[in-house]
Every structure is written in C-alpha cells, then in structure tokens.
Amino acid sequence: MHNTNLNTYTTRVLALLACLFGVFFSGVNALATENNNPYLKMSIEDLMQVPLSVASKKPQALSDTAAAVFVLTSDDIRRSGATSLPEVLRLVPGIDVERINGHEWAVSSRGFTSSFSNSLLVMIDGRSVFTPLFAGVYWDVQNIMLEDVDRIEVVRGSGGAVWGANAVNGVINIMTKSAADTQGGLIVTSVGDNKRENGAMAIRYGFKIGEHGSARFFAKGFSRQDDNPKANGPIGNWKDKRLGFRTDWETNTSTFMLDASAYHGEESTLMYAAAPYSATHTYQSAMSGSHLLGLWQRDGLSVQAYFDRTMRTRRTFAEHRDTMDLDLKYHAAIFHGHDLQWGVGYRTTSDTIVNTLALSLDPASRTDPLYSAFIQDELDLTNNLKLTLGLKVENNNYTGFESAPNIRLMWHINAKQQLWASVARAYRPPSRADTDLSQLFVNSPHFHLGLVANPHLETTDVSSYELGYRFQPQTNIALEITAYRNDYKRLTTNEELPFDTTTNFLAIKEANYLDAMSKGMELNVSWQIFEPWRLKTNYTWTRISARSTGGNDLTSARNTETGTPNHMWSIQSALTLTNQLTFDTQFYAIAESLAHKRQAYTRLDARLGWKPTDAIEFILAMQNVQNKRHHEYPDASGNFSEFGRSYYGQMHWAF
Amino acid sequence: MKLMMKVLFFFALTLADASLVSAAENQTQEQIQAAMVYHLFNFISWPEHAPKTHQNRICMAPDFPGQTALFALENIQVKNKPIHVKTCEDTTCAKQCDILLLSGDVNPLNTTLLQSVSHAPVLTLAANGWSLAQKTLVSFYHDDKRLRISVRLSKMLASGFKVSSRLLRLVRIIDNEDETNEVDEMDEMNEIQGVQP
Numbered sequence: 001m002h003n004t005n006l007n008t009y010t011t012r013v014l015a016l017l018a019c020l021f022g023v024f025f026s027g028v029n030a031l032a033t034e035n036n037n038p039y040l041k042m043s044i045e046d047l048m049q050v051p052l053s054v055a056s057k058k059p060q061a062l063s064d065t066a067a068a069v070f071v072l073t074s075d076d077i078r079r080s081g082a083t084s085l086p087e088v089l090r091l092v093p094g095i096d097v098e099r100i101n102g103h104e105w106a107v108s109s110r111g112f113t114s115s116f117s118n119s120l121l122v123m124i125d126g127r128s129v130f131t132p133l134f135a136g137v138y139w140d141v142q143n144i145m146l147e148d149v150d151r152i153e154v155v156r157g158s159g160g161a162v163w164g165a166n167a168v169n170g171v172i173n174i175m176t177k178s179a180a181d182t183q184g185g186l187i188v189t190s191v192g193d194n195k196r197e198n199g200a201m202a203i204r205y206g207f208k209i210g211e212h213g214s215a216r217f218f219a220k221g222f223s224r225q226d227d228n229p230k231a232n233g234p235i236g237n238w239k240d241k242r243l244g245f246r247t248d249w250e251t252n253t254s255t256f257m258l259d260a261s262a263y264h265g266e267e268s269t270l271m272y273a274a275a276p277y278s279a280t281h282t283y284q285s286a287m288s289g290s291h292l293l294g295l296w297q298r299d300g301l302s303v304q305a306y307f308d309r310t311m312r313t314r315r316t317f318a319e320h321r322d323t324m325d326l327d328l329k330y331h332a333a334i335f336h337g338h339d340l341q342w343g344v345g346y347r348t349t350s351d352t353i354v355n356t357l358a359l360s361l362d363p364a365s366r367t368d369p370l371y372s373a374f375i376q377d378e379l380d381l382t383n384n385l386k387l388t389l390g391l392k393v394e395n396n397n398y399t400g401f402e403s404a405p406n407i408r409l410m411w412h413i414n415a416k417q418q419l420w421a422s423v424a425r426a427y428r429p430p431s432r433a434d435t436d437l438s439q440l441f442v443n444s445p446h447f448h449l450g451l452v453a454n455p456h457l458e459t460t461d462v463s464s465y466e467l468g469y470r471f472q473p474q475t476n477i478a479l480e481i482t483a484y485r486n487d488y489k490r491l492t493t494n495e496e497l498p499f500d501t502t503t504n505f506l507a508i509k510e511a512n513y514l515d516a517m518s519k520g521m522e523l524n525v526s527w528q529i530f531e532p533w534r535l536k537t538n539y540t541w542t543r544i545s546a547r548s549t550g551g552n553d554l555t556s557a558r559n560t561e562t563g564t565p566n567h568m569w570s571i572q573s574a575l576t577l578t579n580q581l582t583f584d585t586q587f588y589a590i591a592e593s594l595a596h597k598r599q600a601y602t603r604l605d606a607r608l609g610w611k612p613t614d615a616i617e618f619i620l621a622m623q624n625v626q627n628k629r630h631h632e633y634p635d636a637s638g639n640f641s642e643f644g645r646s647y648y649g650q651m652h653w654a655f
Numbered sequence: 656m657k658l659m660m661k662v663l664f665f666f667a668l669t670l671a672d673a674s675l676v677s678a679a680e681n682q683t684q685e686q687i688q689a690a691m692v693y694h695l696f697n698f699i700s701w702p703e704h705a706p707k708t709h710q711n712r713i714c715m716a717p718d719f720p721g722q723t724a725l726f727a728l729e730n731i732q733v734k735n736k737p738i739h740v741k742t743c744e745d746t747t748c749a750k751q752c753d754i755l756l757l758s759g760d761v762n763p764l765n766t767t768l769l770q771s772v773s774h775a776p777v778l779t780l781a782a783n784g785w786s787l788a789q790k791t792l793v794s795f796y797h798d799d800k801r802l803r804i805s806v807r808l809s810k811m812l813a814s815g816f817k818v819s820s821r822l823l824r825l826v827r828i829i830d831n832e833d834e835t836n837e838v839d840e841m842d843e844m845n846e847i848q849g850v851q852p
Contacts, residue, residue, distance in 0.1 A: 037727055039690035044698065047690055048801060048825055073717075073764055075744065150717070181742070250723050472761050476770065526763055531746065531770060534763060579747075 066388055066408035066420035068094065068156040068468055068482040068522065074177070077149055079574050079584045081607030081621035083190070083200070083648070085174065086139050088146065090588060093524040093538035094156045094482075095170070096568060098590075098633035101641040102224055103140040103238040103267045106633040109156050109170030110484065111518045111542045111564040113593070115633065119168035119428060121159065125176055125259060126327075127293050127306050132349045132368065133319060135166050135431035138310070141265060141287050143240050145202050145218055147188060147652070150177040156522065157484060158406070158426035158464040167404075168426045168462050169486070178257070179214040179248040182206040185655040190222075192648030198223040198237060215247040240265035254298035262290035269314070270635075283315045300331035302343075317361075318354035323347065339378035346371055351432065357443070361436040362453060368397040368432070376406075384412040399429045399459045416473065422466040430457040434492070434510060448505040452497070458512045461489040476528040481521065488516040491546070491560070493553035513551035516560055518544040532576035540568040563595035582609040590632075598640070601630035619650040685721035687802050688782075688795065689728055692754065695778065695793070696733045698822035701753060702815025705776035711736045714743040714752035716765055720782055725756070746771035754778045757791060776815065792816070796827070805829050 039047055070092050082088040086105035090097045096113050098106045106115045116136030122129050124144065130137050152174050159167035183206040190200040200222035208214050221241035244261030265287045293306040308323040329343035350367040353360075376390035388408040395401050406424040413419055435455045442449035468482040490512035497507040520542040527535045542564055546557040570588045577583055584607045592600040604625040611617040624630075624645045631640035696711055711733055715722055722742070730737045743749045749768045755777050757765045769779060769790055779791035792811050796803050805827040811818060 037686045037689055037724060039686050040693055040731070042690065044691070044694045044822065044825060047687060047694070048803060071762065073762075075764065250726070255723065476766060478761055478763075478766075528763060528766060528770070531767065534767075536763075 066386070066410040066422055066468075067159075068466065068480075068484075070094075070154045070156070070524070072152040072154070074150055077146055077152070079582060079607060079609070080572075080586065081584065081605055081619070081623075082146070084139070085142050085144070085146075088152065089154070089172070090570070091536075091572060091586070092152075092154045093570075094520075094522040094540050095154065096540075096565065096590075099641070099643060100633045100635050101270075104635070105139050107137070107139065108564070109154075110486065110520060111544050112169065112560070113564050113633070115636070119166065120170045120172065121167040122172045122174075124174045125257075125293060126173070126295065126304055127291065127308065128325070130166060131310065131321070132323070132432055133321070133351065134433040135428065138287070138312070140238070140267060141240070141263060141289060141310075143220065143222070143242065143263070143265075144174070144176065144261075145188075145204060145220055147186060147202070148176050148182060148204065148216075148218070150175045150181070156482070157422065157466050158404070158424040158462060158486075166428055168428050168460070176246070176259070178250075179206055179216045179246050180250065182216045183208065183214065187653045187655075188650065190648050190650040192224075193646055198225060200224075209247070209249075212251055213247060213249045215245060217243075217245045219243050238265070238267040254296065256297075257293075257295045259293040259295075260291060262288075264288040270639075285312065285314045287312050302329040302331070303327070304329075313354075316356050316359040319351060320353075321349060321351040323349040337380045340376070342373070342375040344373045357440060359437070359439050361432065362438065363436070366432065366436070370397070371395045386410040386412075396429050398435060398457075402427050402429060402459060416471060418470045420466075420468045420470075422464070422468075424464045424466075426462045426464060428460040428462075430459070446504055448503065450505070450507060451494075452507045452509050454509050454511065457492065457510055458490050460491055460512070463487045463489075478526045479524075481523045483519075483521045485517065485519040488514075488518070490514070491516055491556075493548065493551055493556040495551045495553050511551055511553075513549050513553065514546055514556055514560065515549055516544055516546035516557075518542065534574045535571065536574075537571040538569070542566055542568075559595040561595075563593060565591040565593055565600075567591040580611050582611075583607070584609075593633075596634050596638075598631050598633070601632070602626070602628065603630070603643075615654045617652040619652070620647070621650070622647040684802060685724035688721050689724035691795070691802065691804060692725065692756070692780070693728055693731065693733065693738070694822075695754065695780075696738070698819035699778060700817040701778070702776040704815065705753075710753070711738045712751065712753045713738060713740045713756065714749060714754065715740070715756040716758060716768055717742050717744060718758045718760060718762075718765075719756045720758060743768065749777065750775050752777050754780060756780050756782070758782050759794075778811075778816065803827065 072088065072091055076091060077088050080088055080091055082090070086097050086099075086107050089095050089107060094109055096106075096108045096111075098113060100106060100115055104115060106113050107120065108114060109120050112119055114136075116134050120137070122137045122142075124142065129142055152172065154173075155171040157170060159171040182204060185206075186202075186204045188200075188202040192198065200220075202218065202220040204216055204218040206214060206216035219242070222239070224238045240263060242261055242263035244259070246257065246259040249256040267285050267287070268282050269285055270282055287310075289308070289310040291306060291308040293304070295302070295304045297303075304325075304327045306325050308325075310319065310321045310323075312319045325345070325347040327343060327345040329341065331339075331341045347370040348367060349370075350365070352365045355361060355364055372392065372394040374390065374392035376388065379387045379389070381387050386409070388406070388410070390406040390408075392404045393401065394403075404424070404426050406422065408420065408422040410418060410420045434457050436453050438451060438453050440448065440450040464484065464486045466482060466484045468480065470478070470480045472478045491514040492510045493513045494508045495511045495513065497509055499506050520540065522538070522540050524536065524538045529535060543566060544561050544564060546560040548554075548557050568588075568590050570586060572586045573584065575583045586605045587602070588604075589602045590600060592598060603623065605621070605623045606625050607619060607621040609617055609619050622645065624643060627645040629642050629644040631642060634640050692713060713725060713728065715725060719725075719742075726740050728738045729740045732738075741748070743752065743755070744764065746767060749755055749771050752772075753776075755768060755772055757769060757779065759781050772779060778793060781791040781794040791807075792814070793804060793806050796805055804822075804825070806818065806823075806829070808818065808823070808828045
C-alpha cells in the first residue's frame with residue numbers, strides 16, 4: 001500500500017517535472033532564438049503599416065472591463081498597515097471581512113458571509129488556493145510576504161465563464177511581483193502588543209541571473225496571539241514559518257516564471273465539549289504544505305502547471321492532499337474586431353483523511369479529476385460598444401458536466417463615462433465535505449446527534465445580473481457604482497431525519513431545499529484632493545431573501561436572510577505629510593448580523609510611516625484606535641472572540 | 656494515471672511545437688510599440704528648459720503593457736545617447752523621465768503620475784485605452800489592425816515640445832477632446848512648428 005502510494009506520488013512528480021521541462025526548454029528555445037527588435041530598423045512610416053496579425057497578451061484596462069473590478073496596488077497594501085491578506089481585503093468595496101479569532105476570518109463577496117468563503121474563488125499568481133475539501137480557503141496558511149504582492153485584482157460577481165466552479169460571487173487574484181522587481185535585500189521586522197504581533201521577521205534577497213534571468217529567495221516567520229475571551233487567559237500562539245523562491249526569465253519574445261514555497265504552522269484552537277458536557281479544551285493544530293508553480297508565456301500563449309501539497313492535523317481529523325493542475329490559454333485577435341481567448345485545463349486532487357469518532361469522511365481516501373475548457377470573444381460592435389461572450393464547461397467527479405455562460409456589454413459613453421451590463425450563470429458543485437462528511441455533535445449515553453453524509457447533493461446554480469457605471473468628472477475624481485441581482489437555486493439546508501429509537505440517534509442530512517435572491521449596490525469613490533492627499537470611500541448595500549422549497553429545516557432561510565450585514569461603509573485616507581512622513585487611516589462601519597446575534601461595530605485603523613532614508617522605513621500601526629471592543633464573526637461553536645485596540649511597530653530595511 | 660501522463664506529455668509536445676511556431680512570428684505588437692517609442696526620440700524635440708540630466712529616459716507605470724520589449728531598448732543609442740528604461744511608482748521618479756508611459760487605465764497611480772508631470776518637460780503617452788488617452792500628450796490606438804499614434808498637438812506646442820513634420824504627417828492630431836483633425840488638413844501647422852530630424 002505504501003509503495004503504491006509512493007509510486008503514484010513519484011509518477012505525478014515526474015509527470016509534472018516532464019511538463020515543466022517542456023515549458024522550460026521551450027523557454028530556452030525562446031532565449032536561443034532571441035535577437036534585437038527587428039522593428040527598430042524600420043522607418044516610422046513602415047512601422048505604421050505593419051499589420052498586427054498576432055495580438056500580444058496584454059493587461060486589459062480597467063476602463064475597458066465590463067465587470068465590477070477593483071485593484072489594490074502594492075502602494076495601497078503597504079499603506080493599509082495590514083499584516084495578513086484577509087485584513088488587506090477589507091479595503092475592497094463589496095468584500096465583507098470578519099475576523100473569527102487570531103487565525104481565522106470569514107471573507108465573502110456579495111453576501112452569504114461564511115467562515116468557509118465557499119462562493120469566492122481565491123488565487124495566488126493563478127494558483128487556486130481554495131481547498132476542495134470544503135471549497136473554501138484556509139486563510140491561516142496564505143501568509144505570503146505582503147511586500148512582494150504587486151497587486152490584488154478582485155472581481156465581484158460571477159466569474160464562472162473564465163474561472164469556473166466556485167467563482168459564484170467573486171474572484172480574488174493575488175499577483176506577486178516579478179523577481180526582476182525585487183532585487184537586493186529586504187528585512188522586515190515587527191514587534192507588537194501580543195494581540196497583534198508577538199514578533200515577526202521576513203528576509204528576502206533578489207539577484208540577477210545572467211542577462212535575462214532574476215531570482216529571489218525569502219524566509220518569513222511570525223508568532224501572534226491566538227485570543228479567545230472564553231478561555232481562561234491566552235490559549236496559545238499562532239506560529240508560521242516559511243521559505244520560498246521565485247525566478248523569472250524574460251526575453252523579447254517570452255517569459256518564464258517558477259515559484260515555490262514550503263511552510264509549517266501551528267495554532268491553538270478552543271474546543272467546546274459536546275453536550276451535555278460544558279468543559280473547554282485548548283488543543284494545538286499543525287499545518288504544513290508546499291507548492292511548485294511554473295508559468296510560461298509567449299505572445300498570446302500561456303501555459304501554467306502547479307503542484308500543491310496541504311497537510312493539516314487537528315484533534316478531530318487530519319487531511320493530506322495533493323493537487324496537480326495544468327492550464328493552457330491562448331489569446332489572439334484572429335479576426336478583425338474580435339479578441340479571442342480560449343483555454344483548456346486539467347486538475348486532479350487526491351486526499352487521505354484520518355477519521356475520528358467525531359468527524360469522518362467516507363471514503364477516507366479519494367481522487368477527483370476535473371477537466372475544463374473555456375472560450376471568450378470580445379467583439380467591437382461599434383467604436384464605443386463592445387460585446388463579450390464567454391463560456392466555460394467543466395466535468396467534475398460529483399455532478400458531471402457543468403457550464404457557465406456569460407454575456408457582457410460595455411458602452412463607452414464618452415472619455416469620462418462608461419456603462420456596462422452583464423448576465424451570467426455560475427455554479428458551485430458539492431465539495432468533498434458536502435457529500436462525504438459525517439459528524440457527531442452530541443454523544444451522550446441516551447442521545448446522539450450528528451450529521452450524516454449525502455452523496456446525492458446537487459449543484460447550486462446562480463443566475464447573475466449586473467449593471468455598472470463609471471464616471472470620472474475630473475482627472476482627480478473617479479466614481480463607480482454597481483447594482484446586481486443574483487438568483488440562487490438549490491442552496492443547502494440541514495434536514496432532520498426521523499429519530500431512530502433503536503440507536504437513539506437524531507441524524508441531520510444536508511439537502512438542496514433552499515432558493516434565495518440577493519440584490520445590492522456598491523459605490524466607490526476615489527478623490528485625489530491634492531497631490532499628497534487621497535481619499536477613498538466605499539459603501540455596500542446588500543439584501544437577501546430566501547425561501548424553503550421543501551424539507552423541515554426552518555432556520556436556514558432565516559439565517560441566510562440575516563447572516564450578512566446589510567450595510568458596510570468605509571473611508572480611507574492616504575496623506576503624504578512630507579517626503580519622509582506618511583499618515584494613513586481607515587474607518588469601517590459594519591451593520592449588525594441578526595443571524596449571528598452580532599451587533600453593528602466600527603473600527604478605526606491608523607498607520608504612521610517615517611522613511612528617513614530611501615533604505616529604511618519605520619512604521620507604527622494601530623487597529624481599533626478608539627478601543628471599542630467588538631465581535632466580528634462567531635467560530636464553529638457559535639462563540640465570539642472579542643477584539644480591542646492593538647498595535648505594532650515595524651522596520652523595513654532595504655539593502 | 657496513464658491518462659494523466661498522456662495529457663501531460665501532449666501538453667509538453669504542444670509547448671515545443673508552439674514555441675517553434677512562435678519563434679517564427681516576430682511581428683508582435685509589443686515590439687512594434689517599443690519601436691514607435693524609440694522613434695519618438697528622433698521626431699520630437701524636448702523643451703529648452705528641460706534639465707540636461709534628461710537623457711532618453713523612458714519610464715513606465717507598473718501596469719503599462721508590453722514592458723518586455725521596452726526594457727529591451729535599454730542602452731540602445733539614439734541621438735548618440737543611450738536609452739534608459741525603468742518602471743515608476745512615485746511622482747519623484749516620474750518627474751525625472753523624458754517619456755512617461757501609462758496604461759489607458761484611469762487608476763489613482765496613473766492619475767497621480769500624470770498630474771505630477773503636468774508642468775514638467777515630460778512627454779506623457781497612454782497605451783490603447785479610453786479615458787487616460789484623452790489626458791496624455793501622445794497615445795496609441797488601433798486602426799485597421801495597425802498600431803497608430805495620436806498627439807494633442809496644441810498642448811504639446813504650448814508645453815514647449817516641437818514635433819517633426821515627418822511624424823505629423825503620419826499621426827492623428829487631437830486638438831481637444833471632442834474634435835479630431837486628420838493630419839492632411841494640418842500641413843500649414845507642420846510648416847510653422849515642424850523640425851526636421
């Protein structure tokens with residue numbers, strides 16, 4: 001058995017390496033054939049007559065995008081004072097980030113706030129970081145160096161036509177900087193008040209490799225307080241340490257990137273004993289993993305492959321998962337007025353679960369392949385009207401064939417205004433946990449309560465309608481407003497099965513007896529008041545209505561309707577006082593959540609940066625400046641952590 | 656597993672093929688765009704009050720498309736001076752450039768960079784886009800599957816730039832946001848302010 005697993009693993013690694021070698025040698029081929037730009041020798045008259053037979057892969061301008069797109073730049077991230085990715089995402093309009101405890105967050109887009117974030121697709125450099133176990137994100141292991149993040153692109157709304165399953169309510173793509181842009185050394189060290197940072201240090205060093213290559217290595221570690229007011233004092237630390245490297249190769253004709261990292265972390269979790277007992281226990285969980293990602297691009301062709309390993313050990317279960325992914329995309333303007341993209345992909349994920357009495361998955365080991373293909377065409381209907389048609393099809397191991405079509409229309413009213421509309425279908429197939437998980441909640445001598453697996457769960461369908469308007473009345477003011485409506489079919493409910501008197505077991509089973517409709521509006525305004533002072537404000541209004549279509553679950557519909565804050569407002573100020581001093585503040589106001597019995601709260605974060613030289617910057621940051629202790633999101637047992645004022649100091653030294 | 660191996664080897668072979676095919680296709684938009692930027696040094700004269708330290712410096716906002724081909728211009732001589740290329744993320748950097756390349760995207764960084772050089776002898780150029788292209792002195796656009804240049808001539812002349820009549824014959828001249836005049840109708844303007852490279 002062990003040998004079989006080893007052989008399987010070895011075969012997969014060899015297959016991935018074979019592919020990466022293919023990619024690398026094609027990159028080497030590009031290096032070998034490189035010469036000077038032949039067009040430099042042409043006259044300007046001749047240059048303007050050269051037909052563009054193959055359009056290069058190029059970033060699409062935000063003003064050309066018929067979607068609710070928001071981009072956080074490296075400068076936004078640096079000046080936010082945030083020390084983790086979920087905290088950074090608070091800056092994005094329409095994204096609800098609520099902290100659960102020291103190491104967990106509930107992150108959602110357009111409602112359905114959940115600790116599993118399972119309607120939101122999250123990627124780092126195109127590598128999906130959601131776990132197929134519950135189709136959500138383990139935010140506690142996404143601890144990349146924020147200083148190396150180039151930008152975070154957030155698409156609110158359905159992105160299924162390009163990204164496929166789980167891109168139901170949004171897509172977050174975190175793009176890190178090229179190794180060429182992180183040359184030299186950087187040391188970042190932090191100390192805090194134990195609520196935010198016990199201590200953290202990150203070291204990165206980048207260097208050139210010959211004429212075309214560059215690379216960087218980094219190491220990062222931190223220790224933070226894992227707080228929970230129900231525990232008798234501190235319950236332990238959240239620790240994480242990781243190593244990684246990235247190398248980039250660029251020629252006139254192609255680029256090649258290889259990125260890898262490995263990590264190990266530990267965190268403390270408070271466990272509440274199953275009824276009728278009331279004791280609490282603190283136990284340690286361990287997380288470790290690694291990934292290897294390769295990306296090769298030439299003209300419009302892009303090939304990406306990655307391997308990802310995740311291992312988590314908790315008191316109630318352990319998970320070992322290997323994922324391999326291969327994607328090929330092509331982007332070309334083959335016909336006049338058309339901008340065509342198409343691609344195919346293959347992903348396989350294998351897991352082995354160590355089951356316990358409290359939590360088990362059947363089968364304990366499973367391999368799920370996923371085949372996908374997409375095509376998207378942008379047509380210029382007129383000089384100022386652009387139509388985008390997209391379709392993604394997937395074949396998964398749970399529900400078989402699925403499709404996500406999308407139609408988008410962009411109207412450039414004039415140079416200052418754009419209006420866009422979109423109609424899309426997205427879907428969320430059942431995850432591994434949805435169909436295979438059994439869980440025991442109560443295990444007393446005379447009564448047992450638990451969740452039993454339902455392998456017949458169906459896909460949740462979403463029909464999405466969006467309308468957006470962008471307006472830039474002056475060069476220093478930009479406004480965007482988006483309205484949407486999503487119709488959800490077959491959301492999951494928890495149905496009680498008839499009580500089994502022979503075993504005294506009351507079983508709960510997930511089923512698809514819930515339909516819902518969400519509607520909302522998102523407004524964001526950016527105002528550069530004068531060169532050193534920028535203000536941004538976001539407002540999000542969300543309303544959800546839900547109805548049961550059968551079954552006996554009377555609470556899911558009500559919890560769905562009231563589990564998301566109806567109003568969220570934030571305002572961010574970025575003030576450059578002098579060439580050396582910056583002062584940034586963010587204020588957030590979040591409405592109540594009735595389903596979680598959580599009150600509305602406000603929080604004010606501030607950051608003061610002093611950069612005495614180009615090489616050194618000192619930062620003092622504070623969260624919850626007004627010290628209003630508040631709850632944000634409950635843990636799996638329904639208990640809240642309480643967050644008050646916290647602060648940290650940080651030093652950046654570039655050499 | 657055998658199926659997966661086949662799929663992976665298929666992609667590896669596809670890569671090798673695609674690489675060879677692509678190697679023969681040198682007509683890329685990025686290279687043409689870079690060549691046009693290179694030629695701008697030949698056909699445009701900078702204001703006389705431009706600091707002497709300004710010597711063929713090309714700066715790009717981080718989201719400017721086609722950076723690979725532009726970085727390849729590094730150290731290529733034009734008018735007996737080497738070209739230097741870099742990306743800029745702050746206003747101090749932008750003010751030290753001769754040409755500032757911005758994507759067509761209206762985002763806070765682009766807006767800040769553009770504002771910071773509004774009174775500096777910096778030639779601003781926007782890639783294909785809608786909003787920002789109306790604010791820069793020069794912009795790229797596509798016409799009949801070809802990459803073309805438009806210039807805001809009045810603003811360029813007011814800023815002290817001089818444009819070669821040879822270039823003016825080829826570009827689209829935009830005098831204000833709502834009015835576009837073809838170069839054929841502007842010959843007299845060429846005679847007045849034109850310089851020969």
